[in-house]
Amino acid sequence: MEIKVMAPDDYVGFTFFIGYMAMFAASVFFFFEMNSVSTKWRKSLLVSALITGIAAVHYFYMRDYYIATGENPTFFRYVDWILTVPLMCVEFYLLTVLAGAKRSLLYKLIGASLWMLIAGYIGEAFNVDGSTAHSVKWGVISTIGYIYILYTAWFGEVAKLAENASENIKCGIRTLAWFVLVGWAIYPIGYMCMDGGWLNTALGWGSENVDLFYNIADAINKIGFGLVVYNIAITESAKKA
Numbered sequence: 001m002e003i004k005v006m007a008p009d010d011y012v013g014f015t016f017f018i019g020y021m022a023m024f025a026a027s028v029f030f031f032f033e034m035n036s037v038s039t040k041w042r043k044s045l046l047v048s049a050l051i052t053g054i055a056a057v058h059y060f061y062m063r064d065y066y067i068a069t070g071e072n073p074t075f076f077r078y079v080d081w082i083l084t085v086p087l088m089c090v091e092f093y094l095l096t097v098l099a100g101a102k103r104s105l106l107y108k109l110i111g112a113s114l115w116m117l118i119a120g121y122i123g124e125a126f127n128v129d130g131s132t133a134h135s136v137k138w139g140v141i142s143t144i145g146y147i148y149i150l151y152t153a154w155f156g157e158v159a160k161l162a163e164n165a166s167e168n169i170k171c172g173i174r175t176l177a178w179f180v181l182v183g184w185a186i187y188p189i190g191y192m193c194m195d196g197g198w199l200n201t202a203l204g205w206g207s208e209n210v211d212l213f214y215n216i217a218d219a220i221n222k223i224g225f226g227l228v229v230y231n232i233a234i235t236e237s238a239k240k241a
């Protein structure tokens, strides 16, 4: 059996590698820092540790898959997201619940994120002949879910609830909304690099860049989200002391 090793100039492979280490380190950090915050903030830190922990396990596997096959690990990518994106909705909810959010908000956010991801998966996994029509159609359907989450975070229920929250939490919710606007917008760029995607056909960006963008975006969003929540938790816990 031939053993494949990562080529030193394989920049996509490198982002898988560094992504794995970063997710792993972040997960350990959030987990142990649960002891530094007051009881009501422990759950938020645990969710951050779970998000980065689940991602670390997937990255470990995806990196091997990518190096061995040279292909995008689309299936495992989406399994990762189906688990971690709803957990990011839980993070949002745990912050707004302090300002009186109802459980239905959580279900709406999770519903929209599943819509976005399932449509994205159909767009990527079933795009067998590199069809632009297929890629665009499912990309647009997916974007509807994304826009719903964006709207909720900036103008809808989340934004309205943030008004009643303490200054610190309000600012945290706003920062998370920025992550959804800027950080999450990196994913559609990666998506459009697939064979037949707009950036692939218009600018000739190869499909290996799908993973490059996804890896960069995951590190920013999963670790960044966790750090924002950590910051709020530490500040709020200090107040009560």
Ligand SMILES: *C/C=C(C)/C=C/C=C(C)/C=C/C1=C(C)CCCC1(C)C
Residues within 6 Å of the ligand: 081, 084, 085, 088, 116, 117, 119, 120, 121, 123, 138, 139, 140, 142, 143, 146, 184, 185, 187, 188, 191, 218, 221, 222
């Ligand atoms: C930790 C993983 C996260 C935060 C993943 C987020 C993924 C997205 C925001 C994906 C969005 C997509 C579109 C808006 C259109 C094209 C298809 C997707 C699924 C890449």
